Amino acid sequence: MSSLSGRGLRGSQAHSSPTHVAVVGAGLTGSLLACFLARRGHQVTVYERRPDPRTAAAERGRSINLALSERGIDALRRVGLHERVLVDALPMHGRMIHPVDGELDFQQYSIDGQRAINSISRGALNNALLDAAAATPGVSIVFEHRLTGLDPLVFATPAGEAKASADVVIGADGAGSAVRGQLLGMGLIDESVDFLDYGYKELTIAAGPDGDFAMDPGALHIWPRGTSMMIALPNPDRTFTCTLFWPHGGTSSLASLGSPAAIERHFRAVYPDVVPLMPNLVEDYRLNPVGLLGTVRCGPWQAATPGGPVGLIGDAAHAIVPFYGQGANCGFEDCVVLDRVLDETGDDFAAALPLFEARRREDVEAIATMALNNFVEMRDKVASPVFQLGKKIEHALERALPGRYVSRYELVSFSTTPYAQVRDRVRRQHQVLGAVGVLALGGLGALGAAVAKGRRR
Ligand SMILES: Cc1cc2nc3c(=O)[nH]c(=O)nc-3n(C[C@H](O)[C@H](O)[C@H](O)COP(=O)(O)OP(=O)(O)OC[C@H]3O[C@@H](n4cnc5c(N)ncnc54)[C@H](O)[C@@H]3O)c2cc1C
Incomplete structure (x- = not known):
């Protein structure tokens, strides 16, 4: 990073000269943030540990879709991306409840049945945002750069260690944020991570024999089973991605199904209607990884390091459990709030980052709690x-x-x-x-x- 004196000038010169911002993480929040910052005239370098996902193969069993709703769409609209992104989205107007036996029950989300949340491919959304960021003057994206040091900025790359500099660093590197880890190591912030006793695993419902959706694509499907549940969201290729949310331990847990026969038996007993729709059930169940779920709380979300202001945004600052479908929406909304406080502070990042936290913290705490409570609603009460x-x-x-x-x-x-x-x-x-x-x-x-x-x- 550049020297303290260089950073000190930044606030007073912000209107006339751009700040060089290093955004760590080219996920959903980082890519969108790059678009917002570059539109303000800043020079943005995005560092991403993975290879370019637009050319690399997708990871197996890692949430291929998510629900995008108004907050996320509003943020995309502000940078002119909503139409491009929503072209591939599938609107879901309500929940379809699948009991163990008996009739399906459709519960629409809004009184007129018109409002919908949108099932969207996470990969396609990320790629669209990366395309948009890469096409925005002032943004450069560097892949296969994993942040390992903050002061100075150091990255592990396939060619060895690489050093870089920037006036401001913003960590958009997700729930396990390395930027947060560095600030923690420097004693500048505190954190707590509350893991749920539940994990998640993805499975796939194939397209029907006629090539069409095997279930109603206009709904988010839920199999509420008291202490556990499964959900399914439609994909544009007419499959559904199912996510099991099961306890880690106990008799009916992710760890308890050892053999193919046990997997089939359990699904026939607990999710009987989907077994015929999942030709690869056993293989998917055995090979797909188990993901962790938790709530990240840390503070402050920013610090004045000797190298300059460092901030956290999106999951890096406040990962939440996914039961309100709001994590990415919330990260996108963060970009809007940060953009607004940059307006108010004349693009003085040293002033804007604490103001961003002051504006946003209570909201994020509120959705973190609502998301946890919604798990009980979805897995138990909806039925x-x-x-x-x-x-x-x-x-x-x-x-x-x-x-x-x-x-x-x-x-x-x-x-x-x-x-x-x-x-x-x-x-x-x-x-x-x-x-x-x-x-x-x-x-x-x-x-x-x-x-x-x-x-x-
Ligand atoms: C099962 C599940 C379902 C979900 N469903 C929804 C939903 O329906 N709706 C919704 O809004 N949200 C949903 N979410 C939440 C959503 O996925 C996250 O909130 C969102 O991905 C956060 O975006 P982010 O960019 O902040 O972090 P991430 O998406 O995690 O991106 C972080 C990026 O940083 C990179 N990175 C990490 N470490 C480094 C490093 N050291 N150096 C450089 N780069 C690094 C990563 O490779 C990644 O590209 C769901 C989450 C889960 C687990």
């Missing part, structure tokens, strides 16, 4: 008649009080209302509902008492 009745009441209230009662799902997935405001608003709505319920019950009680009194007279 219960009480939950289904609750959803019907919620939709009735949304119809009766348009704009005044709005469900949490709607606010998280179909708006850009800050997550902490969503949390607070939903809490208030529930308090009012609770009070109305108590009044209604009280009214019923009073009515009952009056009737009883009348009878006694």
Whole structure:
């Protein structure tokens, strides 16, 4: 990195001269961030440890799709990328619940059934963002550069060690962030990583014999099984990617199915309708890796190192569990917030990074909690008649009080209302509902008492 004095000049000169920003990680957040920063006139070098994914083969069993919703789309829209990205997305208008036996149950996400979250290939999304970043003047992307040192910037490459310099470093290198690790090692930040007792494994539902989707592609499919679940999202090639979310240990766990016969037996008992749709079930189950799930909390998200300001963004700052489908959406929204605070600070990164954290931290904490709570909802509650009745009441209230009662799902997935405001608003709505319920019950009680009194007279 350049010297401290060079960095000191940056804030005051930010309007007139570009800052050289090193973005570590060319994943979803890093690639989009590069587009935002270069549009502001900064010189951006993105360092990525992997080979260029646009030319390399995909990794086996690593989440090939995700749900993109309004926050992510809003960020893409701001850099003119939403139309290009959404061309290949498949809208999912609700959840399709698969019980062990009995009828499928479709639960639409919005009252009019029109709103949808979008199943999108993670690889295609990343490639589109990389293409966009590479085509933006001021951005260069360097692959096969794994960050190993921060001060000075050092990368492991196939040709050996490479050194680099930059005015500002932003770690967009995911949940296991090396940039975060370096800051931790320098004693500049703290972190806690709470792993779930659950892991995930991907499986594939093949296209049907006629080459078409074997299930409804307009829904996110869920097999809620109490303490575990499976979900499936449609892919443009008419397959579905299924993700099992199972406990690591215990009798019905990712570790418990040893033989092909045990795998088949378990799936026939617990997910009977998908077994005929998964010709490679046993092979996929045995070969695909088990992924970890957890929540990363760290702070501060930025530090003034001797080499200059260093910040964290996306999963590197705040990885969350995937049960609200918000991790990438949240990382994209981070880019919007950082862009906004750069506006406010005249592109002084030393001032903008702490302001970014101040603006964003409460929101990220709110979605981290909502994501954890949604796991219980998805794996357990969605199948219960009480939950289904609750959803019907919620939709009735949304119809009766348009704009005044709005469900949490709607606010998280179909708006850009800050997550902490969503949390607070939903809490208030529930308090009012609770009070109305108590009044209604009280009214019923009073009515009952009056009737009883009348009878006694
Ligand atoms: C099973 C599952 C399902 C999910 N579903 C959804 C969903 O439906 N919707 C949603 O919004 N989110 C979803 N997410 C979350 C989403 O995948 C993440 O939030 C998102 O990928 C974070 O993007 P990122 O760019 O911050 O990090 P990453 O995608 O992890 O990218 C980090 C990049 O940094 C690179 N890197 C790492 N270390 C180094 C290093 N030392 N040097 C250089 N480069 C490095 C990596 O190779 C990678 O390219 C899901 C996550 C999981 C696990």
